[in-house]
Amino acid sequence: KELSDKELEEPLWNLQLSLIESDVAVPVAEALSDAVKQKLLGLKVKRFGAKEEVAEAVRKAVREALLELLEKASPINLLEKVKAKRSSSKDPFVIVFVGVNGTGKTTTIAKIAKYLSDNGFTVLLACSDTFRAGALEQLEMHAKRVGVKVIKHRYGADPAAVAYDAIASARARGIDVVLVDTAGRMQTDRGLMDELRKIVRVSQPDLVVFVGDALAGNDALEQAKKFEEAVGIDAVVLTKVDADARGGAAVSIAHAIGKPIIFLGCGQRYEDLIPFTREWLVDRIMG
């Protein structure tokens, strides 16, 4: 017999709940459930043991739907991109890091600085967080530990000016990469989003990287949407995946903006930076 709407109701509701329990945002869980429904309506199942068969069909369809969603984003190989720029331009490869408060932008910059210099590139950091207490000292300490220089002005200085200064300095000294750290900000704060637009406009970055917290729930969807609208996101780093987060935030973000996740932050040390793979996320979500 063929699967009908009625028979799919309960399995799809359970699917949505389990996706939500993995921190997939509610509208995204609903969209995935609809995608699964489309795949399964009319599917033929045996009369006996139908419940288990339906559950298995749902599982298979969710896996497919998740992989399809994640495949929409074309992957980025950071080292290749930086190498290509270095061989074709006198300008440094500029990456601006953005995101809401406390997601791990500064720590991620330090990790990526180490990753790039371990791979033979010269790196300069720009402290465009001129607002938060201790921001200058924090980035300075990371820079010292990783063995790279940092350009900073004073608290209250114009963040765009710091970025501009760092990029000019990198160009003059032949430094390969500039990593621009910005202050955390709520995507709902119009003034701060305007400030970020200015930083990005002045920096003309090769990549804008959105740093998101894997522990965030439904807000991950809102954050990704608004940052994408405001400044455009090229790639995503998802942090704190070591905190047992199931990773649904990555699905919400992929659904919202279709941009690749380039790294996962899996701890507080410099080596706690791992490349993202779709299989890892799908396995984790499917439990």
Add this chain to the structure above:
Amino acid sequence: ALGSALSQAVKKVMKAAIVDEAVVKELVRDLQRALLQADVNVRLVLDLSRRIEKRALEEEPPPGATRRELTLKIIYDELTSLLGGEKTPKVDYPRNKMTKIMLVGIQGSGKTTSAAKLAWFFKKRGYRVGLICADNYRPGAYDQLKQLAEMVGVNFFGIPGEVPVKVASKGVEEFKRRGVNLVIIDTAGRHKSEASLIEEMKTLAKTINPDEIMMVIDATLGQQAAAQASAFHEATPLGSIFLSKLDGSARGGGALSAVAATGALIKFVGTGEKVDEVELFSPPRFVSRLLG
């Protein structure tokens, strides 16, 4: 005629009951979606909605009230009672002896900023406040809290590079000498899977013996809230919760899940990055925001 009047009446009551049930079921479905979008724990949403639906169908609407109005009142009552009631929390610590509040929480949740906010809040209420930096892990943590302490104008104690238990003990001694009656101890961020950091938190609490352990919870925290809060509570019993970053778009359902899981009540909310952007928790306001 009485026979047909009776069957008409029965039909009408049955129809009303069916309509009533439909009204309640629809409200409960809407409630579920709202709470899930607000990041409330899935299990908690299912338990709550089951209980609310049962009450809404079994209880009698008071005279003049509809089944729908009764259901809405039950929703409000169930959520507020989960939060410990409607009243604003009492935070009148004694003035003639020292109270020590230790802040704990996940990395980046807002502990250091919230420590400064609490300092500002209690300084305004006439306490002699002291801030202690017991985070020797995060680069710049000492500078961050020191700068915030200067902004607020309160006593500050820290020893860059020193282990948390030593800084905290020495800080408390120094503050005793200065007549500080409210000490706020900032600690490093940690999560439940970092065994050595959880152990350090236990040791710190044992040594310092704080009067209150307050967990700072980010309003964006999703389905991991209950598990993380429970783990913290198991290691060092939580006295209260500080819900940070409520000025964003997140509705803070994770904090509700944490309250349900640990019994610790929310006392403060953070409404911005500045040290004066802190308020006492208001259950009715939180519930209405939670429901969208």
